[in-house]
Amino acid sequence: MRYNLLGKTDLKVSAICLGTMTFGSDQSEAEAFEQMDYAVEQGVNFLDGAEMYPIPTSPRYQGRNETIIGNWLKARKNREQMVVATKVTGPGEMVSYIRPDMALDRRNIREAVTNSLKRLQTDYIDLYQIHWPDRAANFFGQLNYQHQPEKDGTPLLETLEVMNELVQEGLIRHVGLSNETAWGTMKFLQLAEQHELPKCVSVQNPFNLLNRSVEVGLTEVLHREGVSLLPYSPLGFGVLSGKYLAGAQPEDGRLTRYPVFARYVNEQGQLATQAYVELARQHGIDPATMALAWVNSRDFVSSNIIGASNLTQLKTNIDSLSVDLSAELLAAIDEIHIRFPNPCP
Numbered sequence: 256m257r258y259n260l261l262g263k264t265d266l267k268v269s270a271i272c273l274g275t276m277t278f279g280s281d282q283s284e285a286e287a288f289e290q291m292d293y294a295v296e297q298g299v300n301f302l303d304g305a306e307m308y309p310i311p312t313s314p315r316y317q318g319r320n321e322t323i324i325g326n327w328l329k330a331r332k333n334r335e336q337m338v339v340a341t342k343v344t345g346p347g348e349m350v351s352y353i354r355p356d357m358a359l360d361r362r363n364i365r366e367a368v369t370n371s372l373k374r375l376q377t378d379y380i381d382l383y384q385i386h387w388p389d390r391a392a393n394f395f396g397q398l399n400y401q402h403q404p405e406k407d408g409t410p411l412l413e414t415l416e417v418m419n420e421l422v423q424e425g426l427i428r429h430v431g432l433s434n435e436t437a438w439g440t441m442k443f444l445q446l447a448e449q450h451e452l453p454k455c456v457s458v459q460n461p462f463n464l465l466n467r468s469v470e471v472g473l474t475e476v477l478h479r480e481g482v483s484l485l486p487y488s489p490l491g492f493g494v495l496s497g498k499y500l501a502g503a504q505p506e507d508g509r510l511t512r513y514p515v516f517a518r519y520v521n522e523q524g525q526l527a528t529q530a531y532v533e534l535a536r537q538h539g540i541d542p543a544t545m546a547l548a549w550v551n552s553r554d555f556v557s558s559n560i561i562g563a564s565n566l567t568q569l570k571t572n573i574d575s576l577s578v579d580l581s582a583e584l585l586a587a588i589d590e591i592h593i594r595f596p597n598p599c600p
Contacts, residue, residue, distance in 0.1 A: 256298025257576060259557040261338075262456030263481040264429055266381065268338050270551060271573050272301040272485065274562040279319025280309040281509070281564065287323045288330075290569055295333070297573050303459070303485070303560050305342035305386055306371050307350050311513055314352045318374055325376035339375060340382035340485075342433060343367040345389055346408065359389040359414045368426055383421065384431035384459055385414065394434035396518050396600055411439075412446050419452045431485070433459040437472035444480055455482060457557065462486035464495055464531050464546050465524050465599040467592065474555050483557035486550050490561075491519035491599060495546040497532035500525065507564060523598035530591045538584055547575035549588060 257270040273294045278287040291302070308320040321341060328334045343364050344350050346357040354363055371380065389408030393400050421427045430453045432440060440458055447454040458477065460469050462484065469484065477484055490496060492510055499520055504511040510520065519528075535545040550559050563569035580588075 258300075259483070261382070261429065261557055262483045263454075264456050266338060266429065266456075268301040268558045269299045270556075270558055270576055271297075271299050272303050272340075272558040272560045273299055273569075274487065274560045275302060275304045275320040275324060276308050276310045276562055277320075277509075277564070278304075278309055278323045280311075280316045284323050284326065286565075287320075288327055289566060290563065291324075291327050292331075293566055293569060294573065295331075295337075299573065300336060301338045301340070301558050303340045303487075304375075305344070305384075306367055307342075307344045307353065307386065311515070312350060317353060318370070321371055321374035325374050329376050334377055338381045339377065340384060340431065341371050341375070341380055342384040342386040343371075345385065345387040347387075358409050359385060360409045361413065361417045364414070364417045364421075368421055372426065379425055380427045382429050382431050382457065383418065383427040384433045384457070385435070387434040388436075388439055389414065390439075392436055392439065394436070398600060411442055412450065415443060415446055415450070415452045422453050429453070429456045431455055431457040431459060435460065437476050440473065440476050440482065441480075444476075444482075454480075457483040457485050459485040459487055459560070461488045462550060462553075462556075463489050463491045464549060464588065464592070465491045465519055465527055466597055468597050468600045477555045484553070484555050485558055485560055486556055487560045488519075489547055489550040489559055490543055491524075491528075491546075492516055493543075494519040494524065494528055495531060496543040497528065500529055500532065509564070519599045521599060523595055527591060527595035527598045530595065531588070534584070534587055534591065538581075540578070540584075541571065543571060544575045544578055545580065545584075547572060548578040548580050549585075551576055551578075552580060552585075 258267040261268050304320045391403040391406040418430045432455050443455050532542040535542040561572040
């Protein structure tokens with residue numbers, strides 16, 4: 256296993272992070288324990304959750320991923336060896352059941368972190384992330400930014416001040432962002448410097464062969480400011496494995512069970528996926544492995560957040576870290592990207 260520093264901190268995280276988005280719904284506690292046990296055996300020390308998980312989110316399952324992680328940490332007695340990340344939920348009708356009047360203000364963040372700590376059965380969270388902005392912005396695949404200052408929500412400074420309180424009280428160690436834009440990231444960094452508040456150390460955004468939109472503006476910020484990218488959906492909900500090509504709907508596929516998550520199966524995305532799958536097979540590489548190895552190879556990525564439906568998938572995903580892509584293959588990947596630039600933003 257390879258380890259990288261998280262942002263400008265002294266916190267070393269494994270280059271593979273185990274995402275827990277399906278723990279508590281698609282994966283039972285026993286199956287989740289198996290995955291975490293195997294991941295740790297391979298050197299993984301980084302777990303990522305969220306108060307709204309598992310996905311699809313619902314009042315029935317909400318928070319179970321954190322409960323399962325907490326039960327596992329207690330059973331294995333390894334809290335000090337693990338880096339635990341979770342998230343406070345942003346506002347939205349989809350998650351309005353979590354708390355009344357959802358926002359990224361003091362009341363909501365305080366209640367969220369208290370509940371997460373309880374479920375995780377820990378005194379502190381290593382990386383506490385803002386799941387998405389409390390303002391109208393382009394995230395979750397939105398395009399063509401429309402300026403709506405009347406929907407700015409909680410001031411960023413207020414959110415950051417609450418995070419500072421949590422750091423000072425020892426409840427969280429570091430602050431991270433998620434589904435954030437280049438402007439939002441820079442603004443949080445600017446406010447932190449101006450007001451001597453915690454600087455965000457990471458941004459968790461979608462990043463894969465079908466969605467390289469972070470490279471347009473955000474990666475310059477990451478490089479210049481020393482902030483880590485924590486990519487999620489590195490396989491585009493499994494699409495880059497090729498298993499959904501030609502309209503296939505495998506029984507074990509999450510998109511088969513949850514067709515609402517169709518972000519990566521539009522017409523251009525399918526054409527691009529076909530090209531990437533054919534390229535991988537020409538080079539004798541499993542398509543999913545190639546897609547993950549490409550993400551792993553980016554120098555602004557500190558840890559690649561993977562998820563798996565079973566141990567076989569988990570093994571393949573972790574093993575991608577040992578695969579080096581040739582210069583020829585990397586050039587061919589970029590040629591496909593030029594033909595199909597960001598088909599699934």
